[in-house]
Amino acid sequence: MAWFVVEQTYVPEKFAAVRPRHREYLSSLVAEGTVAVAGPVDGDTGGLVIYRANDREELRKILDADPYYVEGAISERTVREFTPVLGAWLKDQ
Template sequence: MAWFLVEITYVQEKMPEVRPRHREFLAKLAEEGRVAVAGPLGDGSGGLTLYQADDEAHLLETIDKDPYALEGVIAERTVREFQPVIGAWLPS
């Protein structure tokens, strides 16, 4: 499994209506252990999510099913593989 940091920028006028479905989508992935942490940026322009996936293709297949992606809320998205080495969330 690999870690990926995904940053999105919102289409502001669409986001409020879709946000509840987006959060349900992420909550389900968190229950499955595939989302470590997710949330909006402090300035409200977008959000960050730390995902775990088999590989980048698997991640993209997953995040393309996010209501934000399906309903046009994402103005811009970046995906970067992340290699955590220190932290309380990491297994010993």
């Protein structure tokens, strides 16, 4: 499993209406262990999520199923692989 940091910039006039569906989707991913942490940044101009996935292709499918993406509420998305070495989220340090 790999870790990924995903930053998204919202389409201002669209994201608020989609937010309940987006959060429901992310909550299901939290429950299955795919999302470690998620939340808005910079006064709701975007969001940041840390995911665990087998690879970038699996992550892309997860991201593309997010209601924010499906309903056109994302204007920009960046994905970076992340290698945590210390932290409370790590079981084997």
